[in-house]
Amino acid sequence: xxxxxxxxxxxxxxxxxxxxxxxxxEIFTKKICHKExxxxxxxSFDLYEGETLGIIGVNGAGKSTILKIIAGVIEPSSGxxxxxxxxxxxxxxxxxxxxxxxxxxxxxxxxTLIGMSNKEIDSKIKDIIAFSELGxxxxxxxxxxxxxxxxxxxxxxxxxxxPKILIVDEALSVGDAHFAAKCTKALRQRKEQNMSIIxxxxxxxxxxxxxxxxxxxxxxxxxxxxxxxxxxxSYNFLISKLNDADEKMSIKDDxxxxxxxxxxxxxxxxxxxxxxxxxxxxxxxxxxxxxxILSKKDIPNMTVGIMIRDRFGQDIFGTNTYHHKLxxxxxxxxxxxxxxxxxxxxxxxxxxxTAAVHSEDTHLSNCSHWLDNAANFEIAGIVGEVFIGLCRxxxxxxxxxxxxx
Amino acid sequence: xxHNILLAFSFAKRDFKERYFGTGLGQLWxxxxxxxxxxxxxxxxxxxxxxxxxxxxxxxxxSIYLIPGLLAWTSFSTIIMRLSTSIFEKANMIKKIxxxxxxxQLSIVITELALFTLSISFGTIFLLLVNQPVTFSxxxxxxxxxxxxxxxxxxxxxxxxxxxxxxxxxxAIPIVVQLWFWMTPIIYMREMxxxxxxxxxxxxxxxxxxxxxxxxxxxxxxxxxxxxxxxxLISFSxxxxxxxxxxxxxxxxxxxx
Numbered sequence: 001x002x003x004x005x006x007x008x009x010x011x012x013x014x015x016x017x018x019x020x021x022x023x024x025x026e027i028f029t030k031k032i033c034h035k036e037x038x039x040x041x042x043x044s045f046d047l048y049e050g051e052t053l054g055i056i057g058v059n060g061a062g063k064s065t066i067l068k069i070i071a072g073v074i075e076p077s078s079g080x081x082x083x084x085x086x087x088x089x090x091x092x093x094x095x096x097x098x099x100x101x102x103x104x105x106x107x108x109x110x111x112t113l114i115g116m117s118n119k120e121i122d123s124k125i126k127d128i129i130a131f132s133e134l135g136x137x138x139x140x141x142x143x144x145x146x147x148x149x150x151x152x153x154x155x156x157x158x159x160x161x162x163p164k165i166l167i168v169d170e171a172l173s174v175g176d177a178h179f180a181a182k183c184t185k186a187l188r189q190r191k192e193q194n195m196s197i198i199x200x201x202x203x204x205x206x207x208x209x210x211x212x213x214x215x216x217x218x219x220x221x222x223x224x225x226x227x228x229x230x231x232x233x234s235y236n237f238l239i240s241k242l243n244d245a246d247e248k249m250s251i252k253d254d255x256x257x258x259x260x261x262x263x264x265x266x267x268x269x270x271x272x273x274x275x276x277x278x279x280x281x282x283x284x285x286x287x288x289x290x291x292x293i294l295s296k297k298d299i300p301n302m303t304v305g306i307m308i309r310d311r312f313g314q315d316i317f318g319t320n321t322y323h324h325k326l327x328x329x330x331x332x333x334x335x336x337x338x339x340x341x342x343x344x345x346x347x348x349x350x351x352x353x354t355a356a357v358h359s360e361d362t363h364l365s366n367c368s369h370w371l372d373n374a375a376n377f378e379i380a381g382i383v384g385e386v387f388i389g390l391c392r393x394x395x396x397x398x399x400x401x402x403x404x405x
Numbered sequence: 406x407x408h409n410i411l412l413a414f415s416f417a418k419r420d421f422k423e424r425y426f427g428t429g430l431g432q433l434w435x436x437x438x439x440x441x442x443x444x445x446x447x448x449x450x451x452x453x454x455x456x457x458x459x460x461x462x463x464x465x466x467x468s469i470y471l472i473p474g475l476l477a478w479t480s481f482s483t484i485i486m487r488l489s490t491s492i493f494e495k496a497n498m499i500k501k502i503x504x505x506x507x508x509x510q511l512s513i514v515i516t517e518l519a520l521f522t523l524s525i526s527f528g529t530i531f532l533l534l535v536n537q538p539v540t541f542s543x544x545x546x547x548x549x550x551x552x553x554x555x556x557x558x559x560x561x562x563x564x565x566x567x568x569x570x571x572x573x574x575x576x577a578i579p580i581v582v583q584l585w586f587w588m589t590p591i592i593y594m595r596e597m598x599x600x601x602x603x604x605x606x607x608x609x610x611x612x613x614x615x616x617x618x619x620x621x622x623x624x625x626x627x628x629x630x631x632x633x634x635x636x637x638l639i640s641f642s643x644x645x646x647x648x649x650x651x652x653x654x655x656x657x658x659x660x661x662x
Contacts, residue, residue: 014660015660020569020570020571020661021570021571023570023657023661024567024570027653027654027657028653068500071503072503073499073500073501073502073503073659074500074656074659074660075656075659087503089501089502089503091501091502095497095498095501095502096498096501096502098419098423100423100426100427101423101426109419112412112415113412113498113502113504114502115408118415
């Protein structure tokens, strides 16, 4: 395969000065008067023709910096970017639009800005307008557009400028589902025509869908590079480490989520995916919810239950040891762990776990401890066949011809 | 490079179209504004105040003296002021799109040069109306106007490079420009200051341009070789300095805007 972009040992150091005068002084004299902030450290990678490369990383990992360097809007402190073709960057949709002028005039304006000639625009303007679905609004000034409309126009211009390399920075998150799907389709089509894409997003699902290869940036360095699945798992692990510290605090501090007699106390709740080893889990992946309990009294015949809620607070799934006919007797000052192991056959999104200790089948009778928001997790990506919605029902599909009598 | 120059022209075209966008008279304003300037100075100074210059035999002599200097200064100062704030104005663009800053700056200069040419043409038409001889020596206007624009461009670029570092410049430049205007014999005659403050003329780069224009308009006199050399050196050396500073500073500027 042909290399289309070579990023060689890019380092970007932002110099921090006390004031602008010191900065100016340093340009013209040899005296050093700055502190350094390293945004990118020795980043190297190649992009091949027709390849889609994803870049992920937590906020401040240096994603935007490396994109801007590739696009050529800022210069690296050292290293080199070799481009073998036109690079169009959608760093911010609609940059360079003139809001007084019509969408039609702005196609010419924006088109020339990203490197198209007038002749080229003439031949493509019909397709651009058709793709943007703006219809007669194209003759209205941009200032009357909604943000979704101007985003559609900007994306249409970019995709029809037929760059060799397209840089997309979280751009597809704007706009409705219909247009997002259309964009994804258009990107795939261009990919088949050998356009290369650099795609940055926090939407792990779309990364898995679009990318051939993903690079994980952490603290300005390439932490991992490879298949989307693997790299996203490492990314999830990285995030969960960041989250850990916060979450432990929240259980102890927040008494609003918690009520009961506290004869028996839930000390910790953890959820972990079998493959991801973190709280970001693929749908269908086996996960373990571990509820740690400390008992202060001798109490027989108790129940330990869990409930999974989605981000709207809707109950998704709940069960307890009573329904599973498990008999639990607590002894004073002993610690217990209750593990729930199950495949998480639920749709993608963010969920919270509620845990409780009580007697019999509901917490209405003798509730020792009820803990809301004990842990959080996210379902991203799907193992096995793709589905839509909240739950995976695993249908058995039979298709056959029916003879008409 | 070629692409960037073409881009600058298309920006300039856009600038031209946009400036009076939405106004009733539209692009007629481009013609109106120099005509009104010429009209004001003619009526006020030659008709109302009856200012007379006895150096040439024309009742509009003072207007003839005023017009080239004023029009040239208008172009010169507009370029400097627009360029000095250009990096701020285009900050959002150059941070997001890979178009070099000097392309935007060049487009401003192209627009202003076109307007300058237009206004000087009206000035020449005015001369014909008041029976002032227009000869081939007026062709000298073209290279001098070009060199003046190069000078204004270079100076504007230099100032634009320093404004991101010192925001005070944004406030100071208009004041200094105004001061410079009154230090240059545009409204008054050079003879008035020549004896008392000769250095005011020698070290004022714009004086060298303006008195060439005035000689052409008043006496249809071609510029002396020494004047041409001075003008060329002023423009050329400022241009070299601007190019050097631009190269040295632009990448730092991209980090701070």
